[in-house]
Amino acid sequence: MTKEEINQRLSNALLKNKLISDKLELVCNISGKSRPTSREYLKAKEDKGIDLIEFQKYYVCRQALKQLKQCNSVTETAEYFNSQDVNKLKNEDLENIFKFNS
Secondary structure (H helix, E strand, O other), rough: OHHHHHHHHHHHHHOOOOOOOEEEEEEEHHHHHOOEEHHHHHHHHHHOOOOHHHHHHHHEEEEEEEEHHHHHOOOHHHHHHHOOOOOOOOOOHHHHHHHHOO
16 A cells, blocks of 8 residues: 555545544644644645645644744744643754645
């Protein structure tokens, strides 16, 4: 099975499977804050050609994105949110963070 086929199966599972609580949420990979999302929002991202697995990997909330644009540092932004334990991203990921969140 190719990477594309695996991603397609995973994204289909995200969009079609009923969750127990029927809630979907995105979690910021810098601040740790979560926000509700919808299947429609995720489907719209996928329709634009965005890989949902990659989107989730690089997702940051609006406040973190704004702070990143000001200081251009994942480390400083994580410190701003006092979230060193939550930080999954590195400064090398900035290009992808801006690509998937702008």
